[in-house]
Amino acid sequence: MTPQTATIDDKTVSIHQGETILQCARRASIDIPTLCYQAELSPEGGCRICLVETDRRGRFQAACHTPLQPGMEIRTSSARIDSLRRDILSLYLSAHPAGAFRPSKDGTEIERLMHRLGLESSGFGHTGEIVPADESHPYLRFYRSLCINCRRCLHACDEIQGQFVYGLAGRGSATHLIFGPSQNFADSPCVSCGACVDHCPTGAITDIDRIGARPPDAVVQSTCGYCGVGCQLDIEVSQSRVDRIRGTPLAQVNHGHLCVKGRYAHSYHHSRDRLTTPLLRTESGWQEIAWPEAISWLSRRLLEIRDRFGPQALGAFSSSRSTNEAAYLLQRLFRTRIGTNNVDCCARVCHSSTALALQTVTGTGAATASYADIPLARMIVLAGANATEAHPVVGARIKQAVLSGSSLIVIDPRRIELAEYAGVHLRPKPGTNVPLFNAIAKILVEKNLIDESYIQSRTEGFAELKQFLNALSLAQIAEITGIDREEIFKAASLLAKNGPALFISGLGLSELTQGTASVMTLCNLGMLTGSIGKPGAGMLPLRGQNNVQGNADMGGMPNQVTGYQSLTDPDVRRRLDELWGTAPPREAGLTISEMLDAATNGKIKALWMQGEDVAQSDPNQTHVLEALKALELLVVQEMFFSETARFAHLVLPAAGVFEQEGTFTNGERRIQLVRPAVPPPGEARADWEVIRDVANAMGAHWTHETPSDVMDEIAQVAPNLFGGISYARLEPDGLQWPCPTANHPGTATVHSNGFLRGKGRLVALDYVPSPEHSQGSYPFLLITGRALEHYNVGTMTRRTPNRTLLPADFLEIHSADAAGNNIQDGQMVEVRSRWGSTQAPARVTDRVSPGTLFLTFHFPETHTNVLTSPYVDPQSKCPEYKLTAVAIAPLVNAAT
């Protein structure tokens, strides 16, 4: 067959299937001017600037939405077309006062278009007047006088964020852009992702802090320091300050999209209360000391305590916020210079159950799939994850997938935003995931809705599972979970109809006493439907922190060393011995909660805490504070004087995410570069450098000059996962491990050729109620979690204008419960558990079920974790943040 061709400006072009004239012209480097068109979004077709002359009926056609047909002859420029384009642009300008826009080679897009078309002002006169801008929102400004109603913002909002903030009002020439339910931008459902700002061609929608700002001195690409999605940022820097952040347009992870935290909440970097010098506790209070003094003091104290109490009396909490290089060096320091495996990271208190479950049943304690699988998935199961708030960029992509036709099942006790988009929303009573997943599995098996050949060839344990499921009573499970059998059936048949499925999960599975069992039984569904190891399917847990994946990968766990390697494997030990000069002890160390317990009873004497504010973030806070008080040495590496720092003996000022070099690994196992954009304040230093210097002061001979040197060592230590990783290969989008060799492209879908552990393991696990269930005098079940505007204990976001968007924690309570307890919306409520009590303003809502409460944990004023219990998952030791029995009482004074 001869290729199909057309001509554009006498140039013969081949036609790609479904291509528009504009797409083909751009491919052929023929530049047709546009205004309302945006390549990555659907064409609007309203500006008509891209009119071209064709040999077809109608003659002038808009290039942006007219398909190029074989034999077409297109002319993109002529006196006639140019004059039409000028007249059209004149019409645009005519709706604005003269001088609102001026032709300019480097102005806004409309000004550049004026320059290109040689238009000084409207040929049809000018109307309209300057009206004041809407500055009701802390981050976005809307200036109607510059809005040309081109709708690019609307497409960006609809097709990237899926928030549908914008609309059009009026008809005919009165048609104009509007937002939300009122005249006020701040009232709109905007979630401040900034996509509209990046797409506005006139400056009508701008970042409020950019009004009149100079062009940046430099733009540095780096990785976001908030959640585990790992968005790529373009950091604009002026005079050594972070000026503005935008998404890196072509980045694989986020395609230029960001959220309110990643894009706007960065001013904490330049906060006045940053730590700028090492602080030593003395009898007369905190004393500022120089780094050499701090390092020698610390190395001496560590060695003293080791010599006095033995290596098992020391431990380290490595930070999921810091770099891979820092995490790696800290565990190496403790494992070799001190000689203990008492190293753990905050993954323990979030996804340890997920990692353990996945490792047990698949062979790898990480996501089997990638974010790129979301738009490919025909079926998405979202379990225990409020993605649009906690992982907004992924949340938006899930929403877009559903809007383009994917099916969605949401499993969450709360009616989260994505539940509005779900085919089925199952709302289990908190802590009852295991029976629910078992019930779905039972229906799949009994109705023969399973992938038998997959189960046969790729898994083990099916016979036992089948027998176990057979004995389960669906009626009983309906009773336990509080979900109608019919709903469970509906979910099972939707899953079977549209599977294989992508299972996206969060801490609502992991942070329970049956956390590991929750994830394992979810993996059962993944294997029964033949989902794991296939594109557009698999297990995709959303990681909570920028480098929580990397921290565990680097060996920030007491029972495994870098790359999830066994402490007892002879080959591993031989390799470590060679590379480290000594192999770590064979015995596993203590987890975070065990170290805190051991501190209370005097077995642990010294702890090194890297960037983790356990005094606020860890459960059962009263107990945590006792542990911290009992320590002989607490060293804290921090950006701010945290709640935990109050108990420290030495506080080391840390560089922030924009102030250092290194790598983070996101939730899809992608190792990405972190580049310094601004210098750290005062004497603050990157964590990895400090650890290296302390190690050397303790007698090591570490020669790493740069983080890149550290990564080269990591590649040698764990060659199966990281052997092919080096900084040179991490441009532009990083690499997804496993990446064993220097020419390996990285792995998007793990287990595609069979499970890494051999056979995928199906497990028969029964429901075990939490000790927090059925606490008669504490009738409510409390879930804790994040809100969109803040991040964990708020150390960073509370120091930004996000505080204006959400100034305090809140307690969600169902309207029936509120009425039954005489609680008004906004009223302060006392919340009591068996472990402590706090107060928070009520938000009366039907997002939670009757009997269930939800409380955020972002503000130290609330200290939400005084409420949470000491119970942990028996296998992973992950605490039960997602379920606490509480009682409530309204307080007399209504909150303002």
Add this chain to the structure above:
Amino acid sequence: MYGKRRVLEAYRGGDSPLVAIQQFVEIHGLPDPNQVKRLSQEVALPEAEVRGVLSYYSDLNQSSEARICIGTSCVLAGAKDLFAAASKRTPCRSVYCVGFCDRSPAALRSDDRVVAMNGHPSVEPLLELSVPEPARPAIRSVSNQTIVTRRIGRGDFSDLQAARADGAYETLAKVRRMRPEDVLSAMEQSGERGRGGAAFPTGTKWRRCAEVDSDSKYVIANGDEGDPGSFIDRVLMEDDPHCILEGMAICGHAVGAQEGIVYIRSEYPRAIERMKGAVQAAGAAGLLEDFKPSIVPGMGSYVCGEETAMLNAIEGLRGEVRLRPPYPVVEGLFGKPTVVDNVETLVNVPWILERGSAEYAALGTKASPGTKALCLNHGFANPGILEIEFGRSLRDVIQRDAGGAARGHKLEAVLIGGPMGSVALPSQWDVPICYEAMAQRTLKLGHGGLVAVPEGTNIRALFLHWIEFMAEESCGKCVPCRLGSRRALELAQTARVANSLPQLERLFDVMAQGSLCAFGQQMPGPMSQMLRYFGDRVLE
């Protein structure tokens, strides 16, 4: 846009969100921001879209008071003065055409009764407690075969018994036993072309829809007869509704669609009532089998007669046009393959399949087979509906069938096909009425409405009326139409307009060449003709 109808995907002939919004407004008035939030939840549309919808449709943002027709025919009969006078005495608003152009001026009372004043504008009938239902228009056929008016020419066949006694649904029963393929080829061979104005071959449209594989498809009858000057669809929907349903069900059988929607403009309350009654009666009698039609009322927007704008309106969105492709036959209502056919087009269908495509194709001209119902306004000596065989000369129609201008006046011109049609001077009348010959002479038949322009007509007022109409009814999506119409109106309104002629011509050119849909592309046509033919009287 896709996302905005996330929940509406489940829509199956129930009430459109527009109806829910209208009911809200009737009870509570225009919503405040908190009410917008609640309403948005209820109708599953974004808040901004709810506000956008409210501000788009006249019926939603203007109260349901008496509606004074200011369609072209009524304007020529003094409707603007009537509106001014009526406004002083009773709450009222103006609308473009209530479909009684044969008895202009006309008005629609708030009790949905029409007052047709037949040359005697008066506010009184609007104030009276009750008025009788106006009579049916005069209906004549000068064609050898009477097709479109075969029932309405003989009376009211809205009653199911009466319609069945006259053969309604018999063809459908026969067609049901035919293979869809045979129905498609019969329609193709008949050569029928769509009567809404675009004259697209009906059989081709059906086949394209039939070829798309989809779990659901729609057939929509376009009853949004917006062109001022036309009223045939109103009369068909009122007096022969079963024929429309039969045509739709035949189409459904041919293309594989089980759901039908009749979209009817709200200015035709009686048509809505009659069509609803017909759907109910035919459904109850089991005549439609698995084909499920329903009625969706318009909310006051001219552009919603354009098929893609209509799809948006049915989905509960603003009635803006969509980009094509994808064409509705591939991706129409709720993204499903959809045939949108004009009411008159559908009324031809049972006849074609009953009598055979050959007999139909033998009528009219080669490229325009069949017959056409023309609507003659109050300005002619013999107003009403006239069915002709395609090919009859325009002069014969005007001078013989219509009897020339009423009251012995002389005609300066005839407006054909509404505001998107043409101005035809007497020197241009020797043209056969058919798509091909008229196109050669840049005349547009449109939907077939003829409005007489008698000697002494205030041409400037007519010109301003049309351009106002365009500026108000433009959907606002593309810039040439949205802003071009406004600038043109401002220019035309200025005192020293003669100087503005080149500017106006330039604006009409940008609109005609640059606009996205037929509305913006074709509206400037007759206005340019007016400038050309009556320049000094337009820009005095």
